[in-house]
Amino acid sequence: MQRDLGQPAAFARLLRSLPDEALPPYGWREFQQRAGRRPLARTSRYGTGALAAVTAIAAGIVAVSLRVDQHAQQAQWSQQASRAVLAAREPPDTRGGAANARPGADVPFGAARTEALERWLASLPDNPPLVQVGPRAAVTGLEDRLAEVDDLLSAERMDQARPTHLLALQQERRLLVSSLAQVRYAEELVDESR
């Protein structure tokens, strides 16, 4: 029977047969009392709209002032300081001099490099403090594609597939990890420059 439960159809059937909670966590009176004591975690639509407008205006002002600042004050000490910070945050392959100045530079895709990039990616925060919609969408897409390739790789390995298939998937995986590292690195650079 337990073997059957591992099958999706049997599992779904059993999931639907799980018992309901017979009662809500508390009754109507308690709900009303709590509603009176606690405001909604989310503000009203109008409140949200106003907040979004104010935030957008504030972000615009900050962006313009940062741009003006950037051109007006490019002091030597600040450049050195940001270079030092960025050096510590660069992905592994970018520390090798002029030839390897970017994560996308033409270096051979070895397993060791992919592992190093993955370690670096894992060390980054999940939610960068400042995120732009474009790069974030790219990161999400790449992560989804990586998950898909990982699934395919596991399935191929379990089915003992042809080595050429495995090789092609591994190659695609390396390219995806490399692309992901480039986008995340770009995010880090933007974050540091603000």
Added chain:
Amino acid sequence: MTRLADIVVEDALLADACAGREPAQRALYEALAPATASLIRRLVGHRALAEDIFQDTMMIFFQRLPEFRCEAPLGAWLRRIAVSRCLMYLRSPWQRARLCLEPVDCGVAAEVAALITPGYTGELIDLERALATLTPTARAVVWMYEVEGYSHEEIAREFGRSVSFSKSQLARAHRRLHAWFVSAEQRPTCSVI
């Protein structure tokens, strides 16, 4: 398991509740709250947090009730509010940090213990244990797809991710559950004491 989207509410009761009559609102609460609470518990896991999200969900529900246009069943409309609140919580940095700090085994044991009631058979206890080994995101995807009847496209929209995200989460969850049940054959089976 009663699906929230399948709960039918009489038009007269709905009209009274929309007009702000308290007895009708109370009747709506009593009809919809158990299934709502169950759904939120399933998606969030943690009892205290589920209570908070349940309170928020019901408050939003009654606040927006006058705007309800009957374009979908009332239960489906409420389900949408509940699911979006749960996913908002699951995506929050706070939740991610909590998961990193909490020892996995303690969380699993506590969740399973809180869910199991005297009506559970050994098979259902095993099912709860298997479910509790999934990550919250994977569990939410499994629940939304298998029980609530969401399509991959709808799940992707709710999570703000791609369709392949939903498919791969579900496929991985099934593989993990299969592995859990296969390895469980070597363990003694559960029985209700």
